[in-house]
Amino acid sequence: MKAKIIFVLGVFICILFSISLLDVIALGISPVKSVVRKTNETYFFTIVNSEHEDFDVVIYPEGEIADFIALSDTQLHFSSDEFSKKVYFKLNPNTPPGSYFGGIVVQQAIPYFKIGDNIVAARVRLSHKVNVELPYPKKYIKASLFSDIKNKTVELGLWLRNLGGERIENVEAHMAVKEKEKTLVDFVGEASGLNPGEEKILSNSFSRELFDNGAYQFVSTVEYDENSIELLDKIVIGNPVIKLKYHTKKLIRGKINKMYFYFYNDWNEKLDDIEIEFDIIGDNEIAGNGKVSKFSLLPKTTNKICSFVEVPSYMKPGNYKLIIEIHGGNRTFKFDSDIAVKRNFLVENLIWLYLMPAVFMLIVSTILLLKYLPRKKHG
Known part of the structure; x- marks a missing residue:
């Protein structure tokens, strides 16, 4: 019976909380999702002031798209007579092709309000979902660097995959390991013929003795059919001492x-x-x-x-x-x-340092007295 009372009380509090939120939440988003297929096209969604309230919102991207989305506004203020405002966004021109998922968050701070004797503070957080689907060009290589540090050798290499729809006849990759401005090793790898969806690895092994313990930059330039890719990675050999x-x-x-x-x-x-x-x-x-x-x-x-x-x-x-x-x-x-x-x-001989001058003066005074004090003559 006691458990049933607690359950009913909990449901009642949830309903009361929901009703209270309806009085303070003035935020809505339309539409809830966008599919982005072009980098040079502007998209938008609408923030709705459904309760005609005064409030502020902050706007920011999240997820995989966070580094690629440019927003028209990052914060907005709504007055009670403003029903809606549009937020525009587009992809950065340097967004690589592929599929990415994320959202644009619209967050509203709700002022303090009371439910019975309890004071509640909350934030409304809604998200406009964004799916990015940028098609690959006819010739497109995805590349990444890798390294394998062993006791006697250091293997350095490059992983390649043709994500385009056409065959790539020749790929040339220049790779180097650098310590600031100093080049420790460099080499060139070539791949002749890379069909759509095909993968290849270009690598080379070097003696571990060429490298001191430390952190180094592993850089590469991949060139194919008038295209170029710059890659940068960090390799760590050994441990700090x-x-x-x-x-x-x-x-x-x-x-x-x-x-x-x-x-x-x-x-x-x-x-x-x-x-x-x-x-x-x-x-x-x-x-x-x-x-x-x-x-x-x-x-x-x-x-x-x-x-x-x-x-x-x-x-x-x-x-x-x-x-x-x-x-x-x-x-x-x-x-x-x-x-x-x-x-x-x-410190330990401080008393002697104070006494020594006095003792010295006493000795000197005694000598002087003995020397110059008149002596009594005996008849």
């Missing part, structure tokens, strides 16, 4: 010490979001620690990093273990080293 070159070797107890680390980034790109954690260990206990977060290491460079560590005055002078962990480049690097803790001579 961070080396510890030097660190502060001596700390003074009873004070906050600066701790310097010198790390070499043996990678050809900057490494971001690096984090250091270090512990000073003596007698199997952590005597001090520190942490540095969110810094970057420049490529192929020794980077100086500064941290701070407090060394308590009760720590015994001597040699301690220093454990350093570096988190970066999706890896963790661990280093074990030694560090010395020294006495703070100035």
Whole structure:
């Protein structure tokens, strides 16, 4: 019985919520879908102010079409006497042929309203569906780069497919791997005769020794029947390596010490979001620690990093273990080293520094008194 009451109450609240929404939702779209088959044609849909309300909407594309759609408006304001407004859109001229799906979202913010004692805030979000169906030309190649990194070889290649309706007699592809302006390897691949729907792979293998660990640009220009395709991909060989070159070797107890680390980034790109954690260990206990977060290491460079560590005055002078962990480049690097803790001579001997001048003056005064004080003569 109790469950039935809860169910009826839930249905009642849903109905009440729906009725309340009818009072505040003033948004409609017509038509709900467009099919786009040309890049040079303008399409539109209509936003309807069905309740004659004042409201604002934001408009944006989503899905596969998001990068190809140009909108006439990205936001609109409706007053109560405006029944509808049109939004125009078209495909960018560089949209590649093929089928794409997505939509153009129209979003309206609803002001706060009450359902009983509850305050509700919501947004109305409607979508105009867009299906793009651009036909392929008679001769059209779809191409993509690929790489296969192994222990001793690096295979680089290009996948080709003729999506057009006619045979392509000759395809020539220039491929190269570059590090900034430097070309590490380059080669040319040719495919003679590519029938409609046919696929081919052009590839070449190179010794792994030609490449240091790092990230490189893999570029290609594909030419066929007075057409040209530019391709760009990134290949990663090996993993980032961070080396510890030097660190502060001596700390003074009873004070906050600066701790310097010198790390070499043996990678050809900057490494971001690096984090250091270090512990000073003596007698199997952590005597001090520190942490540095969110810094970057420049490529192929020794980077100086500064941290701070407090060394308590009760720590015994001597040699301690220093454990350093570096988190970066999706890896963790661990280093074990030694560090010395020294006495703070100035602070620990402060009383003697104050007493020494007084003792010195006392000795000098005593000597002068003994020398110049008149002596009693004995008869």
